[in-house]
Amino acid sequence: MNTELALLHKRLEREQTARRQADTLLEQKSLQLWETSRQLQLSLDEKSKELQSLNTQLSISLQDTSEELDDNLSLLNEYKKAIDHSTIVSMTDKDGIIIYANDAFCKISGYTREELIGQNHNIIRHPDNPSKIYENMWRILLRKKPWHSVIKNMSKEGKSYYVDTTITPILDKEGKLKKFLALRYNITNAIEQEQRINRQLTDRLTGFPNRTKLIEDLESRKYEAITILNIDAFQEINDLYGHTIGDELLKNFTLYLAQNLNEKNCTLYKLPADEFVIASMDSLDIITYKKAISDLIKKFDRYLFHINGNEIHVSITGGMSIRDNDTNMFGNADIALKKAKLEKVPFVIFDKTMQEKERYANNQAMLKSLKDAIANDRIIPYFQPIFSNTTMKIEKYETLIRMVDDKGKIISPFFFLEIAKKSRIYRQLTKIMVEKSFAKFKDKNIEFSINLSIEDIVDSSMCTYIFQKLESFSLPKNIIFEITESEGIDNYNIIKEFIAEVKTYGAQIAIDDFGSGYSNFMHLLELKVDYIKIDGSIIKNIIEDRNSQILTKAIFTVAKELNIKVIAEYVSTEAILNAVKAIGVDHSQGFYLGEPLPDIIE
Amino acid sequence: MRGLMFNYLLEYIESRHGYGVVDAIIEESELDNDGSYADGGMYKDADFIKLIATTSETLKIPTIQFLESFGKQTFSPLYKKFMTIYDHDVYKQNTISSAFDFIVMLNTIHYKEVTKLYPDSIFPHFDIINRNDSTLEVIYRSKRHLPFLAKGLLEGCIAYFDEVLIVEIQNDSKEKNTHFIIRKERA
Numbered sequence: 203m204n205t206e207l208a209l210l211h212k213r214l215e216r217e218q219t220a221r222r223q224a225d226t227l228l229e230q231k232s233l234q235l236w237e238t239s240r241q242l243q244l245s246l247d248e249k250s251k252e253l254q255s256l257n258t259q260l261s262i263s264l265q266d267t268s269e270e271l272d273d274n275l276s277l278l279n280e281y282k283k284a285i286d287h288s289t290i291v292s293m294t295d296k297d298g299i300i301i302y303a304n305d306a307f308c309k310i311s312g313y314t315r316e317e318l319i320g321q322n323h324n325i326i327r328h329p330d331n332p333s334k335i336y337e338n339m340w341r342i343l344l345r346k347k348p349w350h351s352v353i354k355n356m357s358k359e360g361k362s363y364y365v366d367t368t369i370t371p372i373l374d375k376e377g378k379l380k381k382f383l384a385l386r387y388n389i390t391n392a393i394e395q396e397q398r399i400n401r402q403l404t405d406r407l408t409g410f411p412n413r414t415k416l417i418e419d420l421e422s423r424k425y426e427a428i429t430i431l432n433i434d435a436f437q438e439i440n441d442l443y444g445h446t447i448g449d450e451l452l453k454n455f456t457l458y459l460a461q462n463l464n465e466k467n468c469t470l471y472k473l474p475a476d477e478f479v480i481a482s483m484d485s486l487d488i489i490t491y492k493k494a495i496s497d498l499i500k501k502f503d504r505y506l507f508h509i510n511g512n513e514i515h516v517s518i519t520g521g522m523s524i525r526d527n528d529t530n531m532f533g534n535a536d537i538a539l540k541k542a543k544l545e546k547v548p549f550v551i552f553d554k555t556m557q558e559k560e561r562y563a564n565n566q567a568m569l570k571s572l573k574d575a576i577a578n579d580r581i582i583p584y585f586q587p588i589f590s591n592t593t594m595k596i597e598k599y600e601t602l603i604r605m606v607d608d609k610g611k612i613i614s615p616f617f618f619l620e621i622a623k624k625s626r627i628y629r630q631l632t633k634i635m636v637e638k639s640f641a642k643f644k645d646k647n648i649e650f651s652i653n654l655s656i657e658d659i660v661d662s663s664m665c666t667y668i669f670q671k672l673e674s675f676s677l678p679k680n681i682i683f684e685i686t687e688s689e690g691i692d693n694y695n696i697i698k699e700f701i702a703e704v705k706t707y708g709a710q711i712a713i714d715d716f717g718s719g720y721s722n723f724m725h726l727l728e729l730k731v732d733y734i735k736i737d738g739s740i741i742k743n744i745i746e747d748r749n750s751q752i753l754t755k756a757i758f759t760v761a762k763e764l765n766i767k768v769i770a771e772y773v774s775t776e777a778i779l780n781a782v783k784a785i786g787v788d789h790s791q792g793f794y795l796g797e798p799l800p801d802i803i804e
Numbered sequence: 805m806r807g808l809m810f811n812y813l814l815e816y817i818e819s820r821h822g823y824g825v826v827d828a829i830i831e832e833s834e835l836d837n838d839g840s841y842a843d844g845g846m847y848k849d850a851d852f853i854k855l856i857a858t859t860s861e862t863l864k865i866p867t868i869q870f871l872e873s874f875g876k877q878t879f880s881p882l883y884k885k886f887m888t889i890y891d892h893d894v895y896k897q898n899t900i901s902s903a904f905d906f907i908v909m910l911n912t913i914h915y916k917e918v919t920k921l922y923p924d925s926i927f928p929h930f931d932i933i934n935r936n937d938s939t940l941e942v943i944y945r946s947k948r949h950l951p952f953l954a955k956g957l958l959e960g961c962i963a964y965f966d967e968v969l970i971v972e973i974q975n976d977s978k979e980k981n982t983h984f985i986i987r988k989e990r991a
Contacts (some may be wrong), residue, residue, distance in 0.1 A: 209827055219840030773870045
């Protein structure tokens with residue numbers, strides 16, 4: 203029992219010792235915990251202080267930033283005001299949907315802000331703009347580059363306006379496209395002004411530079427040479443096919459010219475009516491230029507224009523002028539052109555001897571002299587005898603117009619008739635000639651002829667005047683009207699009517715200058731004339747030129763068949779007289795037999 | 805050595821042989837503090853070794869056998885004592901459902917957390933050198949060098965998870981480190 207108690211006692215003692223040790227350990231742990239807690243608190247306080255200080259610093263810097271932002275914001279607002287005031291501003295999202303529009307944008311587009319916001323920006327796109335413009339714009343914008351262009355837009359009411367446009371992509375922080383900002387300036391006035399000027403310098407029909415532009419360019423550019431091209435007998439084409447086809451022909455003609463103008467240094471101008479100018483820059487040498495023009499003119503001989511089912515052949519005549527010191531290139535080219543027309547050659551290069559005519563420079567002076575002459579009764583008839591080839595006696599006279607100038611000099615119609623035809627004076631000249639010729643032969647039983655042009659015959663008041671004169675003339679069978687046909691008779695009905703009317707009075711008709719123009723035997727049949735006057739250009743060559751002989755014989759043969767008498771003019775030598783006599787020609791006139799004189803030989 | 809292990813040892817002897825034998829062994833061992841141990845206290849490793857040696861001599865049981873047997877019995881109460889650590893939120897994702905799972909965890913969780921409780925502790929290391937479905941190879945190293953106690957604890961662990969595995973020491977147990985192979989019994 204004692205052993206057991208002793209053992210228990212020992213065990214209790216051991217356990218007590220262990221508990222004490224455990225208590226000590228607990229105490230130690232508790233102290234450790236307290237210390238840990240204290241350390242934690244300390245470090246917490248420290249961190250808290252640090253946080254507080256950080257917070258204060260943040261607040262201060264936030265305050266500063268906020269003030270700075272306020273400043274910047276008000277500055278930005280000022281900028282915005284300034285830009286809004288002067289500029290059309292809009293903003294879109296990255297897909298082009300409008301998210302902002304300023305007042306100027308609303309005003310010019312005609313849409314309200316509510317109508318614009320949420321719409322695609324192409325709402326103001328003008329249908330005239332090629333879609334390429336926009337493809338190009340998007341290509342640049344999507345590359346995050348600004349795009350700049352002058353572009354035509356359309357307002358809500360369909361009005362066009364022009365804007366100088368800059369579109370800038372706006373990127374987010376990652377550099378991705380976020381928005382587009384568009385700034386525009388209205389430049390409609392400037393563009394329209396420019397277009398007005400361009401219109402003034404452009405031919406309406408063809409769009410090529412016009413006469414005004416040519417004159418401007420001739421002043422400012424150093425053209426080495428210019429050529430005026432004129433479509434031969436364009437008026438006839440117009441009369442035959444009508445103006446619509448005429449215009450269409452001009453357009454096609456212009457394009458054909460431009461396409462065939464191989465020399466790149468040439469500029470094409472379209473002048474009024476049917477005239478064109480090809481100007482050459484100094485880099486093109488004259489030999490190349492001459493060849494280019496000559497080739498170009500030749501090309502038209504083998505070319506047919508197809509207009510509305512009509513095949514139209516066009517021939518052209520050119521007058522060229524090459525730069526010389528202080529020359530009027532355009533005027534000189536015009537003189538050369540006139541000469542080419544007169545001589546019926548494809549083109550003529552101006553040279554100084556042509557100026558001798560000076561008709562063109564003196565047109566105004568000549569018209570003034572003519573007016574003076576009319577006012578002072580200085581328009582007079584001259585008379586040239588016409589002989590019978592069988593009797594060689596004077597059978598009739600051709601009355602020919604002359605002007606006496608203020609110095610008493612006799613002026614040939616060569617110098618004034620063409621000029622007069624372009625003015626109203628011409629009509630007065632015809633009347634004077636009718637008046638004076640009729641008066642001259644009033645009491646004489648002698649045949650006499652008076653020249654009438656197509657211009658006289660198509661003028662109905664002139665016809666009425668002539669018919670009245672015939673009415674009051676005692677021997678109208680003595681009167682022969684010579685109708686000049688060198689201009690080309692294109693309205694045979696009017697002539698036929700005139701001839702028929704004249705014949706009711708017993709007067710006679712002659713076709714003047716036959717063989718020089720477009721008239722032919724078929725027309726002759728229709729016209730029922732009494733005389734044919736073979737053109738002087740044929741007669742004067744009859745000795746040396748076999749063709750002239752053949753032609754004269756042919757005319758004579760046909761005339762006989764039709765019972766028409768034949769007159770040869772320009773009979774200037776005995777040889778010519780014998781030649782026409784041999785053929786059988788009825789009458790002759792010319793310097794060999796008798797030149798025109800102020801009076802008749804009685 | 806932690807007081808807890810001394811107490812487990814004394815309780816193990818008492819449960820089999822009574823407190824008289826425990827007292828005799830304490831007396832015989834001539835310990836520093838006469839067999840009084842607080843669980844959380846630290847005591848001399850030499851006293852633990854003395855107790856083992858005296859027990860083996862007194863009870864006529866080989867030391868190896870005694871340590872293995874003691875270790876095997878001690879795993880379960882040790883595991884239960886520190887269970888809250890293993891259930892801690894941080895380790896929730898590491899579900900421990902087998903002996904291998906637990907042994908692999910020892911170095912990562914157990915030592916890290918227990919050190920927070922007892923900063924002066926000296927722990928053995930169990931380094932995993934190979935693992936597959938049927939085999940786990942572990943290197944045991946400890947300042948105290950108690951490979952057979954470790955073997956017993958490993959066997960206790962296997963028993964706790966209700967598995968049938970063999971624990972073998974691959975090298976000479978006198979070497980500094982001990983190479984354990986834990987594997988499923990051969991068919």
